[in-house]
Each structure stands twice: as C-alpha cells, then as structure tokens.
Amino acid sequence: MTDKTARLEKKLSQAIEARKALEEARKQQVDTLSEFAAKLTLGCKGQDVSLDNLLAKYRSALAKGMDFEHLAPLIENTSAQLKQLDSTNSANQRDLVTHIQSAGKQLQKLRGVPENTRRKLRHLLDHELGDIDAIPEFVPLLDKLLQFYLQVFDAKYEIDSEAQQNDPELATELLGLTNELVFEDDVADEVTAIKHSISTDSSIDSLLGNAIAVIRIFAKSIARERQSAQGFLVSLNQTLEELHKSIVDTTSHSKSINKELNALNERIEAKIKRLTENTQKASSISELKGLVDDELAQISKDLVERENIERRDKEALLESFDTINSRINVLENKVNTYKKRLNEQRFKSLLDGLTKLPNRSAFDDRYSQEFHLFEIQGNDVTLVVVDVDHFKSINDKYGHSAGDKTLQVIARALKKSIRKSDFIARYGGEEFVILMPGMPIEAAYAPLEKIRATVKSIPFRFKDKEVRITISLGATQLKEGDSKLTAFDRADEALYEAKNSGRDKLCLRE
Numbered sequence: 445m446t447d448k449t450a451r452l453e454k455k456l457s458q459a460i461e462a463r464k465a466l467e468e469a470r471k472q473q474v475d476t477l478s479e480f481a482a483k484l485t486l487g488c489k490g491q492d493v494s495l496d497n498l499l500a501k502y503r504s505a506l507a508k509g510m511d512f513e514h515l516a517p518l519i520e521n522t523s524a525q526l527k528q529l530d531s532t533n534s535a536n537q538r539d540l541v542t543h544i545q546s547a548g549k550q551l552q553k554l555r556g557v558p559e560n561t562r563r564k565l566r567h568l569l570d571h572e573l574g575d576i577d578a579i580p581e582f583v584p585l586l587d588k589l590l591q592f593y594l595q596v597f598d599a600k601y602e603i604d605s606e607a608q609q610n611d612p613e614l615a616t617e618l619l620g621l622t623n624e625l626v627f628e629d630d631v632a633d634e635v636t637a638i639k640h641s642i643s644t645d646s647s648i649d650s651l652l653g654n655a656i657a658v659i660r661i662f663a664k665s666i667a668r669e670r671q672s673a674q675g676f677l678v679s680l681n682q683t684l685e686e687l688h689k690s691i692v693d694t695t696s697h698s699k700s701i702n703k704e705l706n707a708l709n710e711r712i713e714a715k716i717k718r719l720t721e722n723t724q725k726a727s728s729i730s731e732l733k734g735l736v737d738d739e740l741a742q743i744s745k746d747l748v749e750r751e752n753i754e755r756r757d758k759e760a761l762l763e764s765f766d767t768i769n770s771r772i773n774v775l776e777n778k779v780n781t782y783k784k785r786l787n788e789q790r791f792k793s794l795l796d797g798l799t800k801l802p803n804r805s806a807f808d809d810r811y812s813q814e815f816h817l818f819e820i821q822g823n824d825v826t827l828v829v830v831d832v833d834h835f836k837s838i839n840d841k842y843g844h845s846a847g848d849k850t851l852q853v854i855a856r857a858l859k860k861s862i863r864k865s866d867f868i869a870r871y872g873g874e875e876f877v878i879l880m881p882g883m884p885i886e887a888a889y890a891p892l893e894k895i896r897a898t899v900k901s902i903p904f905r906f907k908d909k910e911v912r913i914t915i916s917l918g919a920t921q922l923k924e925g926d927s928k929l930t931a932f933d934r935a936d937e938a939l940y941e942a943k944n945s946g947r948d949k950l951c952l953r954e
C-alpha cells in the first residue's frame with residue numbers, strides 16, 4: 445500500500461519535473477524569439493525619428509526581458525506609428541504629384557508647343573507621374589529633370605529666328621543628366637536611342653520630346669522601385685502583427701493550461717493526503733481495500749488526465765513554435781533580399797551607367813573627403829581632369845554607339861593605369877577626373893604622361909578604319925588657401941591650355 449502511494453508520489457514528482465523542463469524549453473524559445481524580434485526592428489531603423497524612438501524602447505524592453513503583456517502597448521504604438529508614417533509618405537507624395545501636375549497644366553496652356561510633344565506631355569502628367577511614389581533619393585534627380593524641361597521650354601519662347609532653333613549646350617546638359625541616371629537593363633536600348641537622338645539633334649523641339657521621354661522612363665523605374673519597397677513594408681508589418689499574435693496566443697494558452705494543471709495538481713495532492721489519512725484510520729482490511737481501491741482509481745484517472753493535458757500543451761506549443769519559426773524564416777529572407785536590393789541601389793546610384801566608373805556624385809563625396817584630409821594634414825593631393833579630344837566628331841562620323849563604346853574602352857584603360865589608392869570618376873560626357881592622394885604634382889607627371897600615351901596607343905577600329913583617339917589632361921596640386929572650387933578651376937585651366945596647345949597633351953598648373 446505504502447509502495448503504491450510512493451509510486452504515485454514518484455510519478456507525480458516526475459510529472460512536475462517534466463513540466464519544469466517544458467517550461468524551461470519554452471522560456472529559451474521565447475528568449476530566442478525576443479532577440480530575433482529586436483534584431484528585426486533594426487531593419488526598420490532610419491525611416492522616421494519617432495518610429496526609431498519607439499523601436500529603441502521596444503528593443504530595450506525586450507533586452508530587459510519584459511513580458512508580453514507589458515510589451516503589447518509598445519507594439520500597438522509602434523504599429524500605429526508605422527501606419528501613420530505610411531500615410532504621411534502618401535500625403536507627401538500626393539502633394540508632389542499635385543505640384544507637378546499643376547505646373548504641367550500651366551505648361552500645356554502655353555501656345556506653340558508642337559502637337560506631338562503636347563500629347564506626350566499630357567500622357568506623362570496624367571498617367572506616368574501620377575503612378576510614382578517619391579523615394580527620397582530620386583527626388584533631386586526628378587527635380588533636375590523637370591527644371592531642365594522648364595529651361596528648354598523657356599528657351600523655346602526666347603528664340604526668334606529659325607537659325608537659333610538648335611541649342612547644343614542644352615543638348616549636352618540633357619545628355620549629362622541622362623548619364624547621371626542609372627536605368628534597369630530592360631530599358632537600356634530605349635535609353636541608348638534617346639541618347640543618340642539627343643546627340644544628333646539639338647533642336648529645341650527634339651530636346652523637349654527627349655526630356656519627356658527620359659522623365660517617363662525614370663518615373664516608371666521609380667514607381668517600380670517604390671512598389672517593391674511598399675510591398676516589402678506591408679508584408680513586414682503583416683508578419684510582425686502575425687508574430688505578435690502567435691506569441692500572445694501561446695502565452696495565454698500556456699496561462700490557461702497552467703491554471704488547469706495547478707487545479708489538477710491540488711486535487712491529486714488532496715487525494716493522496718486523504719488516502720494516507722484513511723489508511724491510518726481504517727479498522728479492517730476489507731474497509732481499507734475498498735477505500736484504497738476507490739482513491740487509487742480516482743488518482744490514476746487524474747494522472748492520465750494530467751498526462752493528456754501536458755501532451756496536448758506540448759503539441760500545441762510545438763505547433764505554434766513551428767508556425768512562428770516559419771514566419772520568422774520567411775521574414776528573414778524578405779529582409780535579406782530587400783537589404784541586398786537597397787545596397788545594390790545605393791551602390792548603383794554612385795556608379796555611372798555607361799562606364800561603370802564612379803559618377804559625379806561619387807566624385808563630389810570623395811573630393812570633399814580628400815579635401816578635408818588635405819586641410820587637416822596638408823598631404824600632397826594631385827587633381828587631374830581628363831577630356832577626350834574631338835569626341836563629337838567620333839559621334840558624328842561613326843555614330844553614337846561607337847562613341848559610347850569608345851568611352852567604355854577609355855574608361856577601362858584609365859582605371860587600369862592608375863594606382864589602387866587613386867580615385868577615378870566619370871565627371872560627365874567625355875570628361876573624367878582623377879584624384880591622386882599622396883602624390884605631389886612633379887611625381888604625377890610621369891604616370892600621367894604614360895596614361896596619355898596608353899590611350900593614344902589603343903587600336904580603335906570603326907567602319908573598318910583604324911582610328912586614333914587621344915586625350916588631353918590638366919593637373920594641379922591642392923595648395924594652402926585653396927577651396928575645392930579654386931583647385932578644380934585650376935585643373936580645368938590646365939586642361940584648357942592642353943586643348944589650346946594642340947590637344948593630346950598633359951599640362952600642369954602649380
């Protein structure tokens with residue numbers, strides 16, 4: 445009898461141990477989830493200051509191990525803030541579109557716009573620009589393009605004779621702007637055709653049409669980018685909400701199971717106590733047998749019930765962790781893919797689409813850094829401006845794509861000829877800049893001469909004719925009292941001198 449009671453007590457204490465282990469495992473899983481949720485919030489950082497603050501609070505609450513009931517209001521606030529951010533973005537974008545459209549409507553009212561251009565403009569304003577969302581990095585470029593459009597438009601109303609209808613300067617400017625934009629591969633042919641048209645026809649009407657075409661392609665690519673960003677944020681938000689719900693469900697489910705188990709435990713303990721008391725009180729073996737049989741039957745039933753509850757709890761818990769885990773995996777993949785895209789986009793926006801060299805924005809950044817270092821350390825920095833000679837005639841004689849190919853070949857040759865520590869960028873059109881930190885101008889002479897000779901020795905072949913292409917270079921060294929602009933102007937003057945003294949030359953300016 446005492447044996448049976450001891451066995452029951454042992455079984456009970458084993459059950460309690462198993463329960464403890466289960467709770468420990470659950471605690472560990474919840475800790476892992478909390479850590480992951482904290483990392484996830486870092487993915488949303490940088491969108492908005494108040495959102496950043498809420499996310500920081502959320503992370504610190506998770507780090508302190510705050511339980512989910514207390515986290516719930518924080519999560520609700522964060523979700524509300526995310527929604528608000530989304531509606532603010534939409535409102536800003538609606539404003540931008542309204543401004544663009546009202547400016548465009550005014551333009552449409554003006555007389556003298558060629559019918560074809562007017563039609564394209566109307567389509568651009570009514571459809572394409574309406575579809576875009578303003579991603580901050582793209583706004584300045586879009587703005588530049590629109591300003592360019594207005595500039596060409598003004599030019600149209602200033603011209604008074606047929607002879608002035610061409611404006612090569614504006615054409616070069618539009619070409620430069622188009623070069624600054626990085627387009628997806630699927631529109632590469634369209635962009636090449638537009639660039640060709642800009643460099644072969646600088647009439648104002650054609651420039652107006654081409655400016656619209658560039659804005660159209662650009663707006664499309666922004667809309668695409670925005671859609672994918674929006675899709676990502678929406679699904680991130682949804683998955684976070686689902687995750688939150690799963691965790692809250694699991695927690696409340698565990699709470700109710702705990703209550704059930706505690707009641708059952710109390711019942712079992714009371715029965716064991718009663719059994720012990722009754723065995724002592726029993727006056728005959730048969731009375732004792734009857735009592736014990738009844739009680740044991742009850743206790744066994746309770747223990748089976750207990751096992752069932754625990755099994756169900758364990759299964760439900762495992763199932764809910766599986767769901768949470770798979771949601772987290774999906775989310776993690778989405779976050780990684782999107783981060784990769786963002787990095788690519790950031791990287792792309794600093795590269796020149798044609799030559800894949802750093803573009804002018806990248807140069808401006810690097811030049812500021814080098815200039816700053818020069819101001820505090822006074823080290824030697826040589827700045828070089830390189831320009832392809834008579835490049836226009838290559839376009840004119842052999843076509844715009846031959847011109848593009850030439851720029852790519854020269855860019856590769858320049859890149860190969862400089863040191864790892866030097867920096868080269870395509871500054872615009874057929875112009876490149878090189879920064880040579882740690883290089884005094886006297887020492888730069890020989891390597892720059894070598895670069896000039898290397899380009900001259902490239903065997904270009906167009907229309908079965910061997911063509912020699914040369915470059916002119918102007919170089920200067922940063923000196924005390926310089927600003928970025930004065931130093932750049934000095935290098936430009938040196939280039940001008942090289943051009944004026946017959947091209948295919950390197951000129952230095954102290």
Ligand SMILES: Nc1nc2c(ncn2[C@@H]2O[C@H](COP(=O)(O)OP(=O)(O)OP(=O)(O)O)[C@@H](O)[C@H]2O)c(=O)[nH]1
Pocket residue numbers: 616619620623639642643798831832833834835836837839843844845846847848851872873874943947
């Ligand atoms: N193919 C092609 N041509 C371009 C590109 N960017 C600018 N250009 C052309 O480069 C030419 C530059 O001509 P100019 O500034 O007159 O100079 P140049 O003919 O090189 O003559 P010099 O500099 O005086 O030796 C213009 O005809 C532009 O249309 C481009 O990305 N591709």
